[in-house]
Amino acid sequence: MTDREHNTGIAVDAAEVKHARKRYRAERRFRMYGMAAIAAAAGMLALLVISIVATGWTAFYQHSIALDVTFEAKVIDPKGGRDPSVLARADYRKLARASLRELFPDVKKRGDKRKLYGLLSIGVDQQLAELVAADPSLIGQTRRVEIYASDDVDSFLKGFIDREAPESDRRVKDKEIAWLDKLEADGAITSDLNLRFWTKGDSREPELAGFWGAMVGSFFTLLVTLALSFPVGVLAATYLEEFAPKNRWTDIIEVNINNLAAVPSIVFGLLGLAVFLNFFGLPRSAPLVGGMVLALMTLPTIIIASRSALKAVPPSIREAAFGVGASELQVVTHHVVPLALPGILTGAIIGMARALGETAPLLMIGMVAFIVDIPGSVTDPATVMPVQIYLWADSPERAFVARTSAGVMALLGFLMLMNALAVILRKRFERRW
Amino acid sequence: MLDSETNSATIADPKVVCRDVSVSYSGKQALFDIDLDIGIHQVTSLIGPSGCGKSTFLRCMNRMNDVIDGCVVTGSISVDGVEILDDEIDAVQLRRRVGMVFQKPNPFPKSIYDNIAYGPRIHGLVRGKDELDEVVQTSLERAGLWEEVKDRLLQPGTGLSGGQQQRLCIARAIAVRPDVILMDEPCSALDPIATARVEELIDELKRSYSIVIVTHSMQQAARVSQRTAFFHLGIVVEVGETEQIFTNPRDERTQGYITGRYG
Numbered sequence: 001m002t003d004r005e006h007n008t009g010i011a012v013d014a015a016e017v018k019h020a021r022k023r024y025r026a027e028r029r030f031r032m033y034g035m036a037a038i039a040a041a042a043g044m045l046a047l048l049v050i051s052i053v054a055t056g057w058t059a060f061y062q063h064s065i066a067l068d069v070t071f072e073a074k075v076i077d078p079k080g081g082r083d084p085s086v087l088a089r090a091d092y093r094k095l096a097r098a099s100l101r102e103l104f105p106d107v108k109k110r111g112d113k114r115k116l117y118g119l120l121s122i123g124v125d126q127q128l129a130e131l132v133a134a135d136p137s138l139i140g141q142t143r144r145v146e147i148y149a150s151d152d153v154d155s156f157l158k159g160f161i162d163r164e165a166p167e168s169d170r171r172v173k174d175k176e177i178a179w180l181d182k183l184e185a186d187g188a189i190t191s192d193l194n195l196r197f198w199t200k201g202d203s204r205e206p207e208l209a210g211f212w213g214a215m216v217g218s219f220f221t222l223l224v225t226l227a228l229s230f231p232v233g234v235l236a237a238t239y240l241e242e243f244a245p246k247n248r249w250t251d252i253i254e255v256n257i258n259n260l261a262a263v264p265s266i267v268f269g270l271l272g273l274a275v276f277l278n279f280f281g282l283p284r285s286a287p288l289v290g291g292m293v294l295a296l297m298t299l300p301t302i303i304i305a306s307r308s309a310l311k312a313v314p315p316s317i318r319e320a321a322f323g324v325g326a327s328e329l330q331v332v333t334h335h336v337v338p339l340a341l342p343g344i345l346t347g348a349i350i351g352m353a354r355a356l357g358e359t360a361p362l363l364m365i366g367m368v369a370f371i372v373d374i375p376g377s378v379t380d381p382a383t384v385m386p387v388q389i390y391l392w393a394d395s396p397e398r399a400f401v402a403r404t405s406a407g408v409m410a411l412l413g414f415l416m417l418m419n420a421l422a423v424i425l426r427k428r429f430e431r432r433w
Numbered sequence: 434m435l436d437s438e439t440n441s442a443t444i445a446d447p448k449v450v451c452r453d454v455s456v457s458y459s460g461k462q463a464l465f466d467i468d469l470d471i472g473i474h475q476v477t478s479l480i481g482p483s484g485c486g487k488s489t490f491l492r493c494m495n496r497m498n499d500v501i502d503g504c505v506v507t508g509s510i511s512v513d514g515v516e517i518l519d520d521e522i523d524a525v526q527l528r529r530r531v532g533m534v535f536q537k538p539n540p541f542p543k544s545i546y547d548n549i550a551y552g553p554r555i556h557g558l559v560r561g562k563d564e565l566d567e568v569v570q571t572s573l574e575r576a577g578l579w580e581e582v583k584d585r586l587l588q589p590g591t592g593l594s595g596g597q598q599q600r601l602c603i604a605r606a607i608a609v610r611p612d613v614i615l616m617d618e619p620c621s622a623l624d625p626i627a628t629a630r631v632e633e634l635i636d637e638l639k640r641s642y643s644i645v646i647v648t649h650s651m652q653q654a655a656r657v658s659q660r661t662a663f664f665h666l667g668i669v670v671e672v673g674e675t676e677q678i679f680t681n682p683r684d685e686r687t688q689g690y691i692t693g694r695y696g
C-alpha cells in the first residue's frame with residue numbers, strides 16, 4: 001500500500017506522467033463530445049417547440065366584431081309558433097347584415113356590400129341560432145352580440161397581413177381596412193380566448209374549426225386499442241414467457257412477433273381495410289376499426305416489453321414462491337406479473353403513445369373524412385388528432401396554419417401527459433414492493 | 434450402489450428414503466444412483482466440492498427440479514413411506530411438507546408479515562386474521578426473529594439485514610408446518626455472527642423438523658449435523674455419523690476433502 005502511494009505521489013518516470021496526461025485528455029475529450037451531443041439534441045428539440053409555439057399560439061385567441069343585432073320576429077319566426085326547428089333554420093345572416101348596414105350606411109354598391117358582410121364569419125348563422133335556441137325571449141329585442149370575425153380579418157387583426165403591402169397582394173383590401181379601423185375606433189373589435197377550439201368539431205372555416213372532435217375521436221380510438229391490446233398482449237407475453245415449452249414452435253412465434261413490431265404501420269391499415277371493412281363490413285371512419293388496427297400495431301410492442309419485464313424478475317423470487325408450495329399459476333399471478341407490472345405498464349403506455357400519434361393506417365380505413373359532429377361512441381364517424389392536423393396542414397387558408405400548430409401543441413401535450421402517467425404509475429407500483 | 438462396507442446409507446428410522454436416484458440435465462447426467470436416508474428429527478449435512486450435485490440432490494426431495502426444462506429424475510424417493518416421484522403426487526402439496534431455504538436470502542418484496550403469511554394463505558391453513566397473526570408470530574419466534582421485527586411487521590422484508598432476511602426465509606418455510614426443511618448453503622451469504630445465529634436456530638429446529646443442509650463449511654457440518662454425506666462427481670462416496678466422517682473417514686477421497694486437499 002505505502003509502496004504504491006509512494007509511486008503515484010512522486011511520479012519520477014516521465015513517460016508514465018505523459019501517459020497519464022494523455023489518458024486524462026482523452027477522458028475530457030470524450031466527455032465534451034457527450035455534452036456536445038446532448039446540447040445538439042436539446043437545441044433541436046427547443047427549435048421544434050419554439051417554432052410550433054410561435055406559429056400556433058395565436059390560434060388560442062380569436063377576434064370578434066360586436067354588433068347590435070335586432071332579433072326581428074318576422075325574420076326568425078314569421079308564424080310565431082316558436083317551433084325550435086323553425087328557430088334553428090331561420091335566416092340569421094340577414095339580421096347581422098342589417099346591423100352592419102346600419103353601421104356603414106355609405107356602403108351602397110353590391111360588391112362592396114358583399115365585402116362588408118365578408119368581415120363576419122360564415123358561422124354567424126350558427127352563432128345567433130345558438131343564442132336564440134338558448135333564450136327564445138331574445139326575439140323582438142336588440143342585443144349587442146360579439147360575432148366571430150372571418151379568418152382573413154382575424155389574421156389581419158393578429159398582424160399576419162401587412163397593411164403596407166400593395167393592395168393586390170393583400171387578402172384584406174383597403175376598404176375593408178378602413179371599415180375595420182372604424183370598428184376598432186368604436187371599440188367594437190374584441191379578442192377573446194378561443195374556446196371553440198377546445199369545444200367544437202372541424203369546419204371548413206378556420207375561425208369555426210375546433211379540435212375537440214379529434215380529441216374525442218382519439219380518445220375512443222385509444223380506448224379500443226387499449227382494451228384489445230393490453231389484455232391480449234400481457235396474456236400472450238405471460239404465456240410465452242412463463243408457461244410455453246421452449247421449442248421450435250415458440251421460437252418461430254417469437255421471431256414473428258419481433259418481425260411484426262417492425263412492419264410499417266400503413267400495412268396494418270391495408271389489412272384493416274381488407275379484413276375489418278371489406279370482409280367483416282365494419283363501419284368506415286369509426287374509432288372501433290381504427291382502434292382495432294392500432295391494436296394490431298401496438299400488440300407486438302406490448303408483448304415484447306412485457307416479456308422483457310417478466311424476464312427481468314429475478315429467478316430467486318420464483319424459487320421462493322415454488323419453495324413454499326405455490327402453484328405455477330400462483331407464482332406467476334402473485335409474484336412475477338406484479339413485479340413486472342411497472343415494466344409492462346411502461347411498455348403499454350409507450351405503445352399507446354405511438355398509437356396516439358399514428359396517422360397512416362387510419363387514412364386507409366377512412367378516418368380522414370371531414371367530420372363536423374363530435375363522435376358519441378366508437379361506431380360514430382370520427383377523426384383523430386394527428387389526422388386532423390394533417391387535414392388542416394393541407395388547407396390553403398392562412399388561419400389554418402396557426403390551427404395546425406395549435407393542434408400539434410395539443411397532441412404533444414397529450415403525449416407528455418401519457419409519459420408522465422407512465423412515470424407516475426411506475427413509481428406507484430414500485431413503492432408498493 | 435449400496436456398499437455396506439463404507440456406507441451406512443440406510444438407517445433405522447428414516448424420514449426420507451432415496452434409492453437409485455439419478456438426475457440428468459438435458460441428457461447430461463449429474464447424479465448417479467444415489468442411495469441415502471434422511472433421519473427423522475436430526476440434521477443431515479451434504480458436503481462435497483462444487484458441482485458434485487448436492488443442490489441437485491436436495492432439489493429432488495421437494496421436486497424443485499420439475500420447474501427446470503430438460504431435467505429428468507429417476508429412481509425412488511419416499512417421504513414417510515409415500516413415493517414422491519410418482520406423477521400422481523402433487524408437487525405443490527409436497528413442497529408444503531418439504532420446505533426449502535435457499536443460498537441467497539430471497540424474501541418476497543413484500544412486508545415482513547406478508548412474507549410469512551403467504552404460505553399459510555395459499556394453502557388455506559388458517560381461518561381468519563387472528564389465526565394468521567398467530568402463525569406469523571410463532572413462525573417468527575421459532576426463527577428467533579420476533580423480537581427484532583415485531584414493531585415493523587408491515588415494513589418490507591427486503592429492508593432487513595442479510596442474516597435477518599435468511600431467518601425470515603426460514604420463518605417463511607416453517608410457517609406452512611413442513612416435516613422436512615431443505616437448506617442449500619443457507620449461510621454462505623452471511624457474516625460469522627449471522628451464521629452463528631442461523632446455526633443455533635438449526636439446532637433448535639431439529640427437535641421439530643428433519644433437516645437437510647448443504648454446506649461448504651466443514652466446521653458447520655461438524656457443528657450442526659448428526660449425519661453427513663460426502664458427494665463427489667455425482668455419487669455419494671461416503672455417508673455416516675458426522676463424528677465418524679470427520680474423525681475417521683473410510684474413503685480416501687473423503688479424507689482428502691475434509692483435510693482440504695481439494696474442493
Ligand SMILES: Nc1ncnc2c1ncn2[C@@H]1O[C@H](COP(=O)(O)OP(=O)(O)O)[C@@H](O)[C@H]1O
Binds near residue numbers: 463482483484487488
Ligand atoms: N439447471 C441446470 N441445468 C443444467 N445443468 C445443471 C443445472 N443445475 C446444475 N447443473 C449441473 O449439474 C451438476 C451438479 O450441480 P449442482 O447440483 O448445482 O452442484 P453443487 O450444488 O454440488 O455445487 C453440475 O455439473 C452442474 O453443471
Ligand SMILES: [Mg+2]
Binds near residue numbers: 489
Ligand atoms: Mg449448489
